[in-house]
Amino acid sequence: MQKIGVFVCWCGSNIAATVDVKAVAEALKDEAGVVFSTDYQYMCSENGQAMIRQAIKDYGLTGIVVCSCSPRMHEATFRKTAVSAGLNPYMVEIANIREQCSWIHKDMAEGTEKAIVLARAAVAKLHRNAPLTAGTSPVTKRALVIGGGIAGIQTALDVADAGFEVDIVEKSPTIGGRMAQLDKTFPTLDCSACILTPKMVEAAQHEKINIISYAELESLSGFVGNFTATIRKKARYIDEDKCSGCGVCTEKCPSRKGLDDFNMRLNKRGAVYIPFAQAIPNVAVIDADQCIHFRTGKCGLCQKNCSAGAIDFEQKDQLIERQYGAIVVATGFKPIDASQFNEYAYNDSPDVVTSLEFERIMNAAGPTKGQLVRPSDLEHPHEIVFIQCVGSRCSEDAEKGKPYCSKICCMYTAKHAMLVREKYPDVNVHVFYIDARTPGKNFDEFYRRAVEQYGVDYIKGMVGKVSVEGKKLHVQGSDLLNGEQVHINADMVVLATAIEPDPTARSLGTMLTASMDTNDFFTEAHPKLRPVESPTAGVFLSGVAQGPKDIPETVAQAGAAAAKVIGLLAKNELTCNACVAHANEAVCNGCSQCERVCPYGAITYEDREIRTPEFRGVRRIATVNEAVCQGCGACTVTCPSGAMDLKGFTNRQIMSEVDAICR
Amino acid sequence: MSLTNKVTAEDILRISGVDASRCMQCGKCSGACPNYDEMDYHPHQFAAMVRKGKITELMESKALYQCLSCFACSQRCPRGVEPAKLIEAVRLSVIRQKGKNYMTADALPEKLDEKIPQQALVSAMRKYSK
Ligand SMILES: Cc1cc2nc3c(=O)[nH]c(=O)nc-3n(C[C@H](O)[C@H](O)[C@H](O)COP(=O)(O)OP(=O)(O)OC[C@H]3O[C@@H](n4cnc5c(N)ncnc54)[C@H](O)[C@@H]3O)c2cc1C
């Protein structure tokens, strides 16, 4: 027979205002097995805990019931208290009389009655509790960073600086991400490449960082501390070890039809190319779809001209299998497809461009060598219209567009407007905006500079229509502050298109069992208190993959994610969950149902020698890998023979609770 | 012209099925409107004013009869507000009031001119009278 102590907490007035705590403590004294019952103002306080410890010693308690807030709040606290007084932590039960009782009732009598019932159920369960011991599992001291934009690079650098090995898996041929495509950056207008490329080089040269470019995660198994990843490294048809990045092949290649993704497909490139001058790794790639050799078996000019002998048409995709302790998702974003917004004539005129296309046009290494010209005829524009919020802030049920604010476009549009006015004072710049959203250090000052010093014409209102009229673009929009409809004959229109998660995010989320929101941004474990962790243990979030943000915020979050990874990898072993599933071998008949429902792959089967009064011989029995089982209970409800049970939440324990409630 | 019965924002919501509180006052509707300059109140103002319950002003506006019912505003609205339906609902509220036919058969002959297609007259009669 157990000797049980009951401790009823007032939680100040949180509980005591709706539940007669003294009456609860008094009522519980009559329960079988209860040898001590009391109440106190704050059980979680040092004094409250001391009271629990003292009672365990004085009365030789074998288990305790704390009637208090949700176990999510203080179960860990009271388990520690019990341990320090010599009890097994799993001999602690919490009756949640706050969230599930005092906070949702108004009437004192009702609240008290329910609190007593909840406490009785906890006592009934505790009678069937058994001490449990959690196992441990080792931690593989290597991190996997998925995505090599500024987020992934920064997280990798911080983790590597702490002495742990990091692999960056980047799906494109080079790291750098979107930041590599930007010209200047707000709010300081420094050159993006000038601040990014030193970090790319640092990552490449870091002895603890291994960059796996042109690669994607193929599959993943395991659990926190012990992931096994299979990475597919796509054939680039170039031997990375031999290629010196001299670029001779790219000049000799006669195929000129491929579109240059790095320049937002504004110009053509050869079938063999290096994405940009500072690419890392600085190694060429062959685009097999465009390559004449792959299409006709002829050509091979690159191979003939490569003095390093790096061209390898026979190269195959390679599968790499590695162990990791932690995984960081840093897969970033892409602008949404602007062709859905043809009211702005994006499909009708090359002079209507997206903001990211505009970054390439303004960039000295871009398709126009940094000359601001109209894409249609390469003439200098005189009138430019910027349109903000294209595809952002649409209603949830809108047939196109995103419901969220993309957060960065007000600022980068102010940047674009200023850069144009700075370099070309003869160009008139108009910005149509709904709101100018500029929260951030030095952000509003930046936007005001565009208006006050650079004379950018900000028009509050949206554009309703852009139509092509000869060489001009007729822009018709609202000027809400002046109460008029305005018409501008523009040479170029720039669309601040919404951003969305990388298209691979959804399938990656499934592979990692990491949850995401309806917009495919990865969700954090807690929106305020755990912003860089995924709810899936061992998976961390960095950069725009979690939600729209600019570079300063991305870098800050990347560092925070790194700190969490370091905290995990610094441990030698992790304590597993003690409440794991377990099959009763006398009842299990190895039907394989549980294996199919286990989302963590924790169940296997083994042939075991069984000796029961009814059966003697070898039978196939379910076996649970306790390090992998997360205690979700899916198998226990699936098992047709009732063999599977969850330790700490056995069927008998649950039924005892139900009986106590219905008594 | 004075209006006999008070029409409320709820009436407009019921007739139009449009929830004006969804409007974020971006002005895309009014930016799209092909007849903006002829109207005294513009589609984004219909959304704002219905929300504030200023229905009487709208019922007395010229815009009710200048709106082409082209639905450009509704089609462009990023928040699914459909201002054209709001305008239509206010117009109906006027016409439903006794004796408030905006167009009567007697008035037709003076409006006739050879450029107006007959179909336009028929649909105008349908729209502007009981
Ligand atoms: C037009 C424009 C202008 C901007 N201007 C500024 C500015 O002036 N100042 C500022 O602070 N911010 C600016 N930004 C925002 C800035 O670009 C982002 O904050 C930043 O790039 C976010 O970095 P990231 O690493 O999270 O994502 P990304 O830069 O998108 O990097 C993600 C990386 O992950 C890779 N990846 C994606 N999926 C996978 C996968 N499944 N497997 C492997 N790899 C994958 C991608 O190839 C990419 O390399 C601008 C954005 C735009 C669109």
Ligand code: SF4
């Ligand atoms: S950041 Fe500005 S432009 Fe971008 S969606 Fe938000 S309000 Fe619109």
Ligand code: SF4
């Ligand atoms: S409790 Fe969940 S994780 Fe554990 S074996 Fe059963 S299904 Fe798998």
Ligand code: SF4
């Ligand atoms: S009705 Fe729609 S388009 Fe017009 S202002 Fe409101 S949200 Fe914008």
Ligand code: SF4
């Ligand atoms: S339906 Fe009326 S208000 Fe709307 S765009 Fe057409 S004319 Fe303008």
